[in-house]
Amino acid sequence: MTAFAASGWSESAVLVVDSLGERQTTTIARGRDDGGRPVTRTMEAMYDPASLGYVYGAVTDHLGWRRGDEEGTVMALAALGDPARFRHLFARAIRTTSTGFVVDPVCFPPRVLTSGYPRTSPCFIAEVGAPRHPDEPVGQVHQDLAAVLQERTEHVMLHLARRARLLTGSRRLCVGGGVATNCVAIGRIVEAEIFDEVFVPPAPGDAGTAIGAAVAVHADGGGREPLAGIARACYLGPSYPEPKLDLTPWPGLKLKVLGPEIAEFLADQLAHGMIVGLFQGRVEAGPRALGNRSILASPLEAGVVERLNATVKFREPFRPFAPVVTAARAGEFFTLGQGSPYMSMASRVTDGARERIPAIVHANGTARLQTVSADQNPFMHQVLEAFGRRTGVPVLINTSLNVKGRPICGTPDMALDCLAHSGLDALLLEGRWITK
Structure with missing residues (x-):
């Protein structure tokens, strides 16, 4: 709902790719404007443990960065590596299907609700090496692992985008969920010209669900008033137009x-x-x-x-x-x-x-x-x-x-x-x- 309502479009395909919602990890929907009321209808969904966001977070953690926070660092590191080194592993670990993808539990054990359980398996570690400590220098093996993770993510995202096009018939796509912050994958979707235009809201991850929840309540309650301030809006936080500045704590300023x-x-x-x-x-x-x-x-x-x-x-x-x-x-x-x-x-x-x-x-x-x-x-x-x-x-x-x-x-x-x-x-x- 966040992705579609923020677009301001009258109709589009909607692709949400995340680590986990309730049980869903990937959703393809169609959004449409119903007389000023945004409506989305789910057409296909995938469920845990088939989770692209979970795998990206697991490898981010393996590489020594904070899962759920520093995936962007891994995306940047990927440009320096060679994906060929571990391509065979990831083709098996994240396998595409006619309707989506599956994650091999031999490489990435299913998540549990108790903390402390590993997200990568001994088999995975045997192939790519031991986890990197955050203070350890970044080596070629880390660059190559980041590169193949990013390459496989882009491959799956393109596959899902094509699936969304097929299911909805729409020529526009809204993308939401934490994986939508992977700007390189979104750029690949745009370049592939699967859709005429692609839209990602300013807060596509968990933070943006507050907007979608508010829109849903408004729509479910029969509200017909225009949803002012949501479509194409990104400056939504507090402002300080005339701050009283006291520089005493910073005497050098x-x-x-x-x-x-x-x-x-x-x-x-x-x-x-x-x-x-x-x-x-x-x-x-x-x-x-x-x-x-x-x-x-x-x-x-x-x-x-x-x-x-x-x-x-x-x-x-x-x-x-x-x-x-x-x-x-x-x-x-x-x-x-x-x-x-x-x-x-x-x-x-x-x-x-x-x-x-x-x-x-x-x-x-x-x-x-x-x-x-x-x-x-x-x-x-x-x-x-x-x-x-x-x-x-x-x-x-x-x-x-x-x-x-x-x-x-x-x-x-x-x-x-x-x-x-x-x-x-x-x-x-x-x-x-x-x-x-």
Whole structure:
């Protein structure tokens, strides 16, 4: 319900792929608008232990990262590995069928409700090696395991998308569930042209179920009023339009109130190489920073990725950074062919992007793209256009306003703390320019 209602479409196929709901792990449905009331009808479902999300989490844990939190790190690592090394194993471990897929319990034992039970089997460990300790260096075997996991995930997701197309006959697809945050797999579905357009809501995982629950209650209760604020909405959290800033806890910070040309000022600072935190408006729903709680940097700056990972985000050096671009000029740099407003799809890049902004191109030749229109985020759009006028490239690096292991900065104090204790050069907080 979340995925379909958030799309604003009158009809679509809906594919939900997760670790586990109640017993379902994968659902194919059809959504339609019934006189202003969104309705979904399940057409096919799969049940535990056939769970793609469970397998991805199990391998994430085996590789030394937190299951349910750091699967994105494994997705990034996959670009550095060779899937051929363990391809035979995963073809057996996750086998596609005419109606979906099955997971081999010899490799991935079925889940139990008691904690402490292993999610990978002795047979699996015998083939891929012992689990990696979080402090252990990342080796080639870890890269190869991540690569084959990602490859098999993409293969199964494409198979499920084709199944959804066959069952529903729809030319549009909404994707939800935790596995929908795998932007590379979503990008593969878009590239395959199974559907004319693909949509992923800003909060496709468990957090987004609150929206779907509210929609369902409204619909089940016979409500006919328009569901304002749900379709194509991502800035749903709290805002602090006029915060009273007390810098006493951070004596090294300095504050300056800016004039009316804030977007031009920020673009100029970014064009001169500054890395800036941006705190404006309401907090984004979902796991991605979409211009209201972001860290912005110029992709034209030499060494910017290394600097961001090492001194600002404090995270693994192989992690890529996402580009944000004006929707009108996205085609100059990215080949996706549709909008990606919630940074939920990986796109291949054009030759021009490789030449001019290699900092946003990951090792697999893709970038997790965010497109921005003037309607979606007016200020962010102004900044991109102003940056484009100065540099010829309306593209910025956009990552979340936080450091590794910490939540996105939802309050002004959290943002100030992030500035004070990271390599950020400055923070633009509701029209206030704060520097060290």
